[in-house]
Amino acid sequence: MRQSLICPLVSYLSINLSSVSPIYQLSCVFHFLSCLSLTCHTPSHFRWSLPFCRSVGVLFDVDGVLLRGGTVIPAARRALRKLVDENNNFLYPVIFVTNAGSCQRLHKARQLSHLLDIHVSPEQVVLSHSPLNIMKTFHNKCVLVSGQGPVTSIAQSLGFQKVVTIEQLSQHHPLLDMVDHNRRPTTPVTIILFGEPVRWETNLQLLVDVLLTEGSPGSAHDPQPPTQLPILACNTDLLWMAEAPAPRFGHGMFLLCLEAVYRKLTGRELQYEALLGKPSLLTYQYAERLLRTQNHNRKLSIIYAVGDNLMTDVYGANLYNRYLSQQPEAMKSGAKRFVCTGVYNPHSPLPSDQNSSITEMVFHGQRDLVLDRDLLEPSRVVEDVEAAVDFMLQQESSDA
Template sequence: MAALGEAAARWAPGLWRRAARAAAAFGGCRFASGSQNPPTFGLLLDIDGVLVRGHQVIPAAREAFRRLVDSQGQLRVPVVFVTNAGNILQCSKAQELSALLGFQPLPRNEFPAIEGVLLLGEPVRWETSLQLIMDVLLSDGNPGTGLATAPYPHLPVLASNTDLLWMAEAKMPRFGHGTFLLCLEAIYRKVTGRELCYAGLMGKPSLLTYQYAEGLLARQAARRGWAAPIRSLYAVGDNPMSDIYGANLFHQHLQTRREGAARSCASILVCTGVYGPRAPGPAAPSPGGEGPPFHGHRDLGFSPGLLQAAHVVSDVHEAVRLVLGREGWAL
């Protein structure tokens, strides 16, 4: 749900880094020893629509993790779960996933202090959250006093999830936090005549999310004492606009940067969530025809070609088989 903390009058530079930890990715799992060479690749796995639908695990996810863990339930390769859902503590989500999928987590119990307005996910009662956020913005962080005129620029607003749609147990996609942001932006414009401005947009498809996830993979490998750098990343997701667009954008970034170990990020689209052969969610643009409606946030640039996944597979089990085969690991 949308997290509304104490609104600070001044922007705190450290919020960028701390919010990225809360909203971008989490990892830190134990890995197994074995005779196989240390991995030079890592997996970035989306959760909703890839591993679970609501509170129900997707059967293919269990099959995938049988290939990714050893007999002691420890992961054989570095894995980071990259999700835009920020309405649960990292440690709680790690414990939930480990119980569903059968691996041993080693989560860090970290959650940032909130300075400013930090929006993590769509709330349960939208009207209440919209009203409270507007109160804070229009009063410059003092909703108990009120101001004659609304301050502008307003307090910093940071959003960690711009997904218009996401997939739960229902057959049709559900409204995501991006839809909530649309409502907030429309209300602020209607009331003030000005545009709501964001100090930052994080979560997929933001580069910051993938840069942070890459760092987690590298630290996992370092903790195991694996000297070989993680060169290849594979990002598995169900939403073309967030998962695939973000992975392809990060791949472009990796082709031009001069520092860092990773050299590529391959996008893998599964058909168990927002995307499907007959799904109403965003699809890749057809050659020579009209592209799909843009489901991304208004402040994000749009390049239709980045919606094209490097690989399209049926589910996460097939995705894992694809990755292990490309890397020459035993299936």
């Protein structure tokens, strides 16, 4: 039987972000604070809110908590039915936060609605790439996108106006076509990595070509390029669970390969402008704003985060709780607790040090994510997502 977790975390704790890599505490927070508006740029035809305000909200992970691939986990439907009224309307602010990124929010909302037998609106979905729509600094620049699915449509829906795909580079930059200037795509100045591609070797080769030529893959490599194109990487999950009995390689594994190739060829570390998706602060800040939008722009006192991955769901929720503890305005508005829940294997040991993978569990976090044992501790262990919802409702009933 799988078990799950829950326990209160009080964000009054005086803890700084020194244990978190600068890519998480600076880049993501900077982009969020400098770009985000009160409405999170949610399209007007997607906006909606609850008929009354609540003091709590819920963030649900999808894969491993509600679904296993395309199969619904039995407890999921029962759990969600307890959060809606007789008209199938949610009684609490609810957001579904997933590191999936091969589709748009509307498609994912329709999929969840169909599988879970409830109505999920697009504004209740946060995909790994969703926060890109607030990074307006890059929207007018030519971006090279890598991933699966309709990557051009995804990028355009997020606000990017000049999009070049890996496939276009592959088609338009063979040696014989280099003289056909009318067919050559615009030179990319930013790289967006949506998710793991289908053909890893092709994407790795062309991404390295672009990085070592500063956006001009038809020219010779510079083993020591003076600058590196900005990279926005979505979803750093090393592994993820589908229907298969063992975890599958995730986008984090592809990023690991890209980092290794770049380091081997240049002697330098690959740098990211921003990392999106759980466990990044930006993703949780973005999700919290959407919860507030549902709640008539009122701050929430407690957010319950339900997930199954220590390095994404639990680490990310605890990291955001730590961030909230340092925000005076958050305290004044009542953001007092961030309760973290998860579904995982309780028999898997937590590593005490990032470099101790030989004798303990291998550290599966992204390269720029510094291991902090405290951030890997879930708040409470329960049996499944239904038990997590029951716990939340019981807590709210006792506090009423």
